[in-house]
Amino acid sequence: MKKISGLLLIAAFLSGPAGAADIDVEKAKEIYGPCAACHGQFGAGGKRGEYPRIAGQHARYTYEQLKNFQSQHRLNLPMFPYTKERELPDEDMKLVAEWLATVELPTQMPTFKGDEDALTRLNMVEKVMIVPRAEGDIEAGGKVYQEHCGGCHGRQGKGRGLFPMLAGQYTSYLQKQIDAYLRAERPHEEEVVQDGILYQLKPDDIRNILAYLTTLQNTD
Incomplete structure (x- = not known):
């Protein structure tokens, strides 16, 4: 049962x-x-x-x-x-x-109405998540992302189903996970679908993709 x-x-x-x-x-x-x-x-x-x-x-x-x-x-x-x-x-x-x-995390600082108490204001500010712009060629990164990654992770990086959302994620975390995949320290079942695309990308490609993803966090 x-x-x-x-x-x-x-x-x-x-x-x-x-x-x-x-x-x-x-x-x-x-x-x-x-x-x-x-x-x-x-x-x-x-x-x-x-x-x-x-x-x-x-x-x-x-x-x-x-x-x-x-x-x-x-x-x-x-x-x-x-x-x-x-x-x-x-x-x-x-x-x-x-x-x-x-749970939604705003990407802009809140506008206070004036009737909030101190704790409410603090929570409103603490909930804001702005991913810093990463260094890299955004245009080149966008082209590589849309060609090789967008089909699974979404054109705006929002993911779907078992493919995670990437937009709005801290760049340093994404880089750490990519490194873990490449070292085979983390399973990446989706590689079969993409013919192991992560292993084909150059370091500059990955750097540019991560820079591109930081531009997607404000999309609706």
């Missing part, structure tokens, strides 16, 4: 993300609590690239990565204790992934 329930849960999840109104936000925030120590109160990640932005990331992708951490298909020693089944069952993974997908 437990196995059948788990299969039904996964099937319902893969059929599409829940609407914001269907999410138990308070429970999701409670589950997310321990995650905030590394990923930040609003899921913005670490500015030095040590932790990824997970706010706004596709629910299906986040869920699959949590499962990969749990099974150690994707090795990450700090994440393993948090994703053990007794700590984070499937239902909780699904819920927190769906909630995180609804």
Whole structure:
């Protein structure tokens, strides 16, 4: 019965993300609590690239990565204790992934109306996430990205399904993950689809792509 329930849960999840109104936000925030120590109160990640932005990331992708951490298909020693089944069952993974997908991080400083208290203003400012412009040839990076990456990660870098959102992610984190893929330290199942495109790109291509991605964070 437990196995059948788990299969039904996964099937319902893969059929599409829940609407914001269907999410138990308070429970999701409670589950997310321990995650905030590394990923930040609003899921913005670490500015030095040590932790990824997970706010706004596709629910299906986040869920699959949590499962990969749990099974150690994707090795990450700090994440393993948090994703053990007794700590984070499937239902909780699904819920927190769906909630995180609804969290929006503005890319411009807020305009205050004048009736906010100090804490509200502080939170409004803290929630702003602006990725610094990275060095590189933006035009060249855009051409390479659209030719080789846009088909899976979206023309605006927003991703889809199991392909993660790249726009709005800190450049240093993206570079760190690319390096991990190239060293075969992180599995990249999608390489089969793209015929191993990461291994064909030159360092300048990657540098230019990362510069290009920083120009996409303000797109709607």
